[in-house]
Amino acid sequence: MKLFCCRYILPIQSPALEQGGMVVDQGRIVAVGSAAELRRRYPHAEEVNFGEGILLPALVNAHTHLELSDFPQWAAAVDEPPLEQGGFTDWLLRLIRVKIARRVSGDDSRQSWLHGVAQSLRSGSGVIGDILSESGFYATVAEQLPGRCYIEVLGHDPIRVHNQWQNLDHCLEHWPTSQWGAAPHAPYTISDDLLAQSYRYTSCRHLPTTIHVAESADEVEFLHQHRGPMVDQFYPFVGWTPFLDVQRHKRPLACLEQAGALRPDTLLVHGVHLNREEIATVARAGCSMALCPRSNAQLNCGVAPVADYLAAGVNLALGTDSLASNDSLSIWDEMAFARDWFNGDLSADQLLYMATLGGAKAMGLDDLGCLAPGCRATFQLLEPEQLPERDQMVEFLCQAERSHDVSLVVIDGHIRYDQTTQEGR
Ligand SMILES: [Zn+2]
Structure with missing residues (x-):
């Protein structure tokens, strides 16, 4: 079980969370919420902290x-x-x-x-x-x-x-x-x-x-x-x-x-x-x-x-x-x-x-496209040079050049792209 923490988490079906966390187990999302609360609820989860970034669905x-x-x-x-x-x-x-x-x-x-x-x-x-x-x-x-x-x-x-x-x-x-x-x-x-x-x-x-x-x-x-x-x-x-x-x-x-x-x-x-x-x-x-x-x-x-x-x-x-x-x-x-x-x-x-x-x-894939308990852990991390304010998030995401901010893509809990190695896997 892993706990991914990030400055922003954008579940899509609800507004962006600041200092958010997402618990993943065996390729599925278990919980999404405040990082501090999830640390308390899942003390044995291995923590991966992405720091200053935006975590959202692929x-x-x-x-x-x-x-x-x-x-x-x-x-x-x-x-x-x-x-x-x-x-x-x-x-x-x-x-x-x-x-x-x-x-x-x-x-x-x-x-x-x-x-x-x-x-x-x-x-x-x-x-x-x-x-x-x-x-x-x-x-x-x-x-x-x-x-x-x-x-x-x-x-x-x-x-x-x-x-x-x-x-x-x-x-x-x-x-x-x-x-x-x-x-x-x-x-x-x-x-x-x-x-x-x-x-x-x-x-x-x-x-x-x-x-x-x-x-x-x-x-x-x-x-x-x-x-x-x-x-x-x-x-x-x-x-x-x-x-x-x-x-x-x-x-x-x-x-x-x-x-x-x-x-x-x-x-x-x-x-x-x-x-x-x-x-x-x-x-x-x-x-x-x-x-x-x-x-x-x-x-x-x-x-x-x-x-x-x-x-x-x-x-x-x-x-x-x-x-x-x-x-x-x-x-x-x-x-x-x-x-x-x-x-x-x-x-x-x-x-x-x-x-x-x-x-x-x-496409009839109802457990994808958002970050919610029960959904597949298919998500991406964006690391833009400058993060937007929370209430500017969605406008910011629709601006050109966001492709270049993608630093990690995880499909069903497995890393498929990592910018640091510049490889799709
Ligand atoms: Zn076509």
Whole structure:
């Protein structure tokens, strides 16, 4: 049993404690309160005093694709110029072009994924909602991913989709204590039939899911009007022209609704182009929504209607998406950016909630995202050059550069990143 003491402890579900303490035993939190009181109550606990710092939960990155973490290097290696303008479909084509030209192997993906885990931990993220399309390193993922791995299902080919279900069953059987889920990719990359099949499969197994929805105007135009760059460029580029015979003439959320996707264990992602009526539907269904503002900005996708989500009472989370559409995997950076991007519609308190409890709830991980008795001991220590006053704490946390203050990340009671050794473990 250990007693961690720190100048500030921020449990999230209650205000910051000054001279706080947290008792941890076998990877779980036993008590949180004043250090002096906990010393009296747990005299045999081994004390670890962090001194002048802020102890708070590891952040939740509710949406990323860690296997793409080396994408910037892959693009540079094949002399692919950066995407300076253009829309979402241009980005999608670039992503595929680079992966083909660079001949990304299974081992490259594995290395890239490991780099992503290390970068996440270094920036204080210890609960990750990762989308995985590669099948060659499930054992590594099962052992090393703090959070939930959603196995991606994409395409119009029933055999390929069936193989992913077999892969998911294999993971559930071999690593039953790891957290798995399914990620039907998006309504524009998977047929209505296979989408409905996905939700039947996951429903039988009580598996949570996540899906990209209404990320871009191109997606809405394709699904609703059956025209635009997805018809003219994306489908021909990937050899899917025969599937263009089926015209859906539905908006993205209607495709999901028809497939049975709108249920409380569904984590929707992006939701930039949902209208108020659709947001009310999302709220009624009890789905969560992960917003990825830096990725939306980089791909010129627009600004998600965050005030409407808040008004409707949708549970919100934050994600970085991948390094193919973002500059870092830091949720601290995402929070600082979101503060400006949403023009003050999200308060610092709301952002911190999204990056902790909101994200954990969105991923169905109810014992993470806060420091409370019974929760998993997954936390971080920040050691900024200057500590804020207690009542300025949350504003301080939403300022840029907090990533650099992360000095320790502990997952389930085990140190996974220690700045003094500069290593993710
Ligand atoms: Zn994504």
